[in-house]
Amino acid sequence: MEAIERKPRSREQTRSGIVLTAKDIARREGWQAVSIRKIADAIEYSAPIVYEYFDSKDVLLDEIRSEGFRHLRQEYERILKLYRDPEKRLYEISLIQWEFARRQPEIYQVMYNLDGAYCTLPVYQSSEMQAVSDIVSDIIFSFIPKSKESIRKLYFEWWSISHGMIMLTMLLKDQQPIEQSEQVYRDTMRRFVRGLR
Amino acid sequence: MEAIERKPRSREQTRSGIVLTAKDIARREGWQAVSIRKIADAIEYSAPIVYEYFDSKDVLLDEIRSEGFRHLRQEYERILKLYRDPEKRLYEISLIQWEFARRQPEIYQVMYNLDGAYCTLPVYQSSEMQAVSDIVSDIIFSFIPKSKESIRKLYFEWWSISHGMIMLTMLLKDQQPIEQSEQVYRDTMRRFVRGLR
DNA sequence: TCAGCGAATTTAACACCGTTAACTCATACA
DNA sequence: TGTATGAGTTAACGGTGTTAAATTCGCTGA
Numbered sequence: 334m335e336a337i338e339r340k341p342r343s344r345e346q347t348r349s350g351i352v353l354t355a356k357d358i359a360r361r362e363g364w365q366a367v368s369i370r371k372i373a374d375a376i377e378y379s380a381p382i383v384y385e386y387f388d389s390k391d392v393l394l395d396e397i398r399s400e401g402f403r404h405l406r407q408e409y410e411r412i413l414k415l416y417r418d419p420e421k422r423l424y425e426i427s428l429i430q431w432e433f434a435r436r437q438p439e440i441y442q443v444m445y446n447l448d449g450a451y452c453t454l455p456v457y458q459s460s461e462m463q464a465v466s467d468i469v470s471d472i473i474f475s476f477i478p479k480s481k482e483s484i485r486k487l488y489f490e491w492w493s494i495s496h497g498m499i500m501l502t503m504l505l506k507d508q509q510p511i512e513q514s515e516q517v518y519r520d521t522m523r524r525f526v527r528g529l530r
Numbered sequence: 531m532e533a534i535e536r537k538p539r540s541r542e543q544t545r546s547g548i549v550l551t552a553k554d555i556a557r558r559e560g561w562q563a564v565s566i567r568k569i570a571d572a573i574e575y576s577a578p579i580v581y582e583y584f585d586s587k588d589v590l591l592d593e594i595r596s597e598g599f600r601h602l603r604q605e606y607e608r609i610l611k612l613y614r615d616p617e618k619r620l621y622e623i624s625l626i627q628w629e630f631a632r633r634q635p636e637i638y639q640v641m642y643n644l645d646g647a648y649c650t651l652p653v654y655q656s657s658e659m660q661a662v663s664d665i666v667s668d669i670i671f672s673f674i675p676k677s678k679e680s681i682r683k684l685y686f687e688w689w690s691i692s693h694g695m696i697m698l699t700m701l702l703k704d705q706q707p708i709e710q711s712e713q714v715y716r717d718t719m720r721r722f723v724r725g726l727r
Numbered sequence: 728t729c730a731g732c733g734a735a736t737t738t739a740a741c742a743c744c745g746t747t748a749a750c751t752c753a754t755a756c757a
Numbered sequence: 758t759g760t761a762t763g764a765g766t767t768a769a770c771g772g773t774g775t776t777a778a779a780t781t782c783g784c785t786g787a
Contacts, residue, residue, distance in 0.1 A: 497694020
């Protein structure tokens, strides 16, 4: 983030500078190292300026989290356009999930309050999260048009397996090679998708 | 924890008082609210005293985490004595896992660095965690005596499903009734165990 | 009884944190 | 020229983990 200098910057640029810097520090030093003052330093402003863009650190984290869910949603919709087969769709979306967590672990962490990332605002009532949930639920529904309750359970199951494996992979990453975890992930998700029909 | 007064206390009592207080604050206010000074206040000592028992906050959290894994191991071994059928064993252990997370969520959180709990010391090289892993792996092995690699994968799978569901249940607890999540958990774990034979 | 020692405990400090009030300062307009 | 507006800063408050220094206390030996 040292690329950012303090010359001519629009409000929008400063705002996204804050977000970028926060993510950058989180990626390099972990979320517990992200502080308002450190962000302010990086964008070459004093700390109170950050509060002109975000009411609190919590709100900033929430924004980054929402951004993560939005990005995920876009990827999901890309898959929807690419494939028509529900089986293929759900499997590819599972892979998207994996790739996302692998490429942007710090975002994944703040989305689920993992590893020092801690956002007070409840995630379950975020519309962005609801959107990604709806996409996956709809795919499952097109698979087997059962009751809303059944779909909910199946989605909960899919989500749990995917998220659980991703989390444990992160946890054990220095002990168990990622390639191996990825293989298990692929196999398990494929089996889950197969098991739906 | 208001029961603790400062009269005659052995070193051991003070030490466990620190641990108890930390867990108590975490349970009531969340891990991000746990501070050395607050613990010291509760046990009626000044902050530096805590450092006579624990080198750092990190070490204190690590101790609580290890305690959690030890407790889990004891429960697992209780199940081993109670049942001989591997299928029954694995299923019952799955239920233990659920019950533990439900009854002592703050311990579960610190074990996996969830929701503001953050312990720097790596969990994957804790012998206590290894012990519980070994128990479950052994059960799976007695189920289907395959290669070490296969067992590892199956254990990873079991752990992911269980942990994933528990985590998401915590995350969605205000949105999705726990009883419902528990039902899905039981069904899924039963199905997993069945699928092993 | 009292001096002195050693251990137990506290106070004070450092460098950080999130957050807010008060202040400075330059520009734009009357 | 005077003043109001807005951007940006400094300074402060109460909190954090942590450590060094100071203090208090109980006990031993004279």
